[in-house]
Amino acid sequence: MSTRERVDEVASAFRERAGRAPDGVWWAPGRVNLIGEHTDYNDGFVLPFAIQRGTLAAVARRDDDRLRCWSREEGGPEEAELAEIGAARRDGWAAYPQGVAWALREAGVAVAGADVVVESDVPSGSGLSSSAALLCAVGIALAELNDGRLARSAIARAAQRAENVVVGVPSGIMDQTASMLAREQHALFLDTRTLDAEQVPLEVEDRELQLVVINTRASRRLAAGAYAERRAACEEAARVLGVPALRDATPADVDAAAGALGDVVYRRARHVVTENARVLEAVSALRERDFGRLAPLLEGSHRSLRDDYEVSSPALDAAVEGARTGGALAARMTGAGFGGCAVALAPADRVRDVEREVRAAFAAAALGEPEVFPVAPADGARRLA
Numbered sequence: 001m002s003t004r005e006r007v008d009e010v011a012s013a014f015r016e017r018a019g020r021a022p023d024g025v026w027w028a029p030g031r032v033n034l035i036g037e038h039t040d041y042n043d044g045f046v047l048p049f050a051i052q053r054g055t056l057a058a059v060a061r062r063d064d065d066r067l068r069c070w071s072r073e074e075g076g077p078e079e080a081e082l083a084e085i086g087a088a089r090r091d092g093w094a095a096y097p098q099g100v101a102w103a104l105r106e107a108g109v110a111v112a113g114a115d116v117v118v119e120s121d122v123p124s125g126s127g128l129s130s131s132a133a134l135l136c137a138v139g140i141a142l143a144e145l146n147d148g149r150l151a152r153s154a155i156a157r158a159a160q161r162a163e164n165v166v167v168g169v170p171s172g173i174m175d176q177t178a179s180m181l182a183r184e185q186h187a188l189f190l191d192t193r194t195l196d197a198e199q200v201p202l203e204v205e206d207r208e209l210q211l212v213v214i215n216t217r218a219s220r221r222l223a224a225g226a227y228a229e230r231r232a233a234c235e236e237a238a239r240v241l242g243v244p245a246l247r248d249a250t251p252a253d254v255d256a257a258a259g260a261l262g263d264v265v266y267r268r269a270r271h272v273v274t275e276n277a278r279v280l281e282a283v284s285a286l287r288e289r290d291f292g293r294l295a296p297l298l299e300g301s302h303r304s305l306r307d308d309y310e311v312s313s314p315a316l317d318a319a320v321e322g323a324r325t326g327g328a329l330a331a332r333m334t335g336a337g338f339g340g341c342a343v344a345l346a347p348a349d350r351v352r353d354v355e356r357e358v359r360a361a362f363a364a365a366a367l368g369e370p371e372v373f374p375v376a377p378a379d380g381a382r383r384l385a
Contacts, residue, residue, distance in 0.1 A: 003027075006056060007385050010072070010119045014058035017070050017077070018115040022058035023145055028136035028381035029054035030122035030129045031178040032213060032343050033334050034187050034202070035301050036279040038309060040172035042234050042272050043193040043245035045279040048174055049202055049377040050182030051128065051213070055120040056384070057097075057137040061145050062113035067101055069094045072119040082113060089168040096131060099166030100139040103158035109148035116141075123371070126215050127335020131167070132175035135159035136381045140180070144383065152380070153195065156180040170231075182380040189283050193247060200286045202377045207291055210348045214323065214331075214358055215371035216315035218339035227336055230268055230309065237261055237269035246272040271308035275301060295330035295345060302332035302342075311337030315367050320344075322361030326354035343375075 001009070007025050014022040029050035036046035062068070065083060070076030071093055078094030085102040089095075097116050105111050116138060122130035139155045139162075142148070150158070156176040163171045177197065178188050186199040204211055234246055240260050241249050251273050258266045278297045285293035302320055306312035316333040319342035323331035327350035334343045346354050355372040362370050 003384065006119070010056045010058045010117060011385065013070075013072055013119070014060070014115070014117040017117055018060065018068070020060060022115075022117070023060040024141065024383055025056060025058045025385040026137050026141040026144075026381065026383050027054050027056050028133045028140065028179045029182065029378050030133045031175060031182070032128065032211070032341070032375060033174070034343065035282050035298060035332070036275060037301065037305055037334070038230065038311070038336070039247070039272055039275050039279065040174045040192045041231055042238075043247035044272065044276045046174045046190050046192060047187050047200070047279050047282055048178040048182070048190070049187040050178055050380055051375040052378045053122045053128070053375075054179075055118055055122065055130070055133040055137040057141050058117045059138070059141040059145060060115050062115060064113045066113040067098060067116070068114075069097045069116045069118070072117065082111065085166070087165050090166050095167045096134045096162065097138040099162030100135050100159055101142055102166060103162040104139060104142055104146075104148060104150075104155075106161070107150060107154060107158050109143055109146050109150060111142050111146050111148075114142060114145065123215050123217075125340070126217075127340030128213070129175040129179065131163060131169070131171075132159065132179045135162055136176055136179040140381045140383070152180045153177065153197075155381075178380070180380050182378065184379045185377050187286065187377060189279075193245075200283055201289065202286060203289065204291075204345070205348075205376070207289070208348045209291060209329070210346055210351050211375050212323070212328070212344045212346055212351060212354055213373055213375050214319040214342045214344065215373075216313070216319055216339055216341065217368055217370060218313060218315040226311065226338060230311070233265045233268040234272060237265050240265075241269075247276060249273050251277070267308040271304045274304055291329065291345065298330035298332045298345065305333055305337060309337075313338055314365060315339065315362070315370075316342055318361040318365050318367060319358055319370065322358035323354050325361070326350060326357030328354050
């Protein structure tokens with residue numbers, strides 16, 4: 001379905017549910033993190049890009065203070081008075097639009113009531129930031145409809161605050177920033193400490209290359225507790241090293257303190273400091289359009305995530321190994337891990353081989369059927385109608 005057809009469809013769904021036409025339709029993308037995993041909560045560096053899959057939000061203002069939300073995937077309506085939404089956790093999918101309405105008000109936007117219908121083609125729970133796409137699509141719509149003059153980066157921060165406070169997920173700022181600021185044919189080099197962002201060319205098609213996402217469709221039910229454990233290990237490593245965050249440590253610092261850190265904390269810290277170095281090297285390689293330098297960095301990232309940070313999984317490893325067998329230059333897990341997606345960089349004429357070998361690897365390991373699809377760096381959130 002074309003973008004125009006999807007916009008028309010969600011606008012029609014809005015009319016069916018709300019009994020009137022929407023004031024507009026907005027879109028925000030999901031993202032793939034090219035490299036820089038588990039560095040964001042260590043004040044480090046990340047390199048995501050937006051994808052063509054995302055969330056559409058058809059929205060119209062109301063004359064009252066009521067927020068009424070429908071999801072074409074989850075149902076509805078879910079209704080709430082804006083004054084009732086506070087700095088407290090709410091349950092269910094509607095916590096996302098409710099939370100971003102609250103966060104925008106906290107940021108000074110005079111958000112009035114609204115009817116909202118959302119639709120997404122980002123696989124939920126896949127590590128492609130379906131939550132950020134939802135928050136940013138609704139966030140930019142409400143900001144624009146209520147004369148909010150927030151910068152796009154400020155909308156990203158409001159979306160993050162909504163996810164942290166109202167949804168109750170301790171996400172970093174990377175996903176929302178990528179969804180708001182990304183540009184077509186570029187990756188976004190983000191310093192998560194300063195929030196300085198740079199658009200770095202990611203012109204794969206010019207080199208007859210293709211980025212491919214492999215959705216393992218594997219459950220991530222163990223991820224929440226393991227994520228908290230790894231954050232705690234990083235904080236302990238920073239304490240032992242005497243630095244504000246692992247972003248301030250070098251590989252040599254971590255190696256020198258191996259005995260004091262203990263095996264597990266040492267390996268967690270080693271991943272973070274070497275991953276930050278890989279991001280910086282990847283940015284340098286992309287500035288020079290040198291994909292030969294980029295490939296081993298992606299491979300090294302996956303090994304580090306698998307062996308030192310221990311957040312890969314049999315399905316993610318099968319995805320990476322299958323992609324390499326099929327001719328990909330490199331592949332790595334992307335996202336928090338324990339399931340979700342891998343990303344591969346492959347010659348354009350080997351994409352079918354990559355998909356075939358990935359499916360064969362999953363079948364040989366008695367894993368479920370993966371979803372394999374090409375992606376290209378896309379523009380960030382914007383109004384479509």
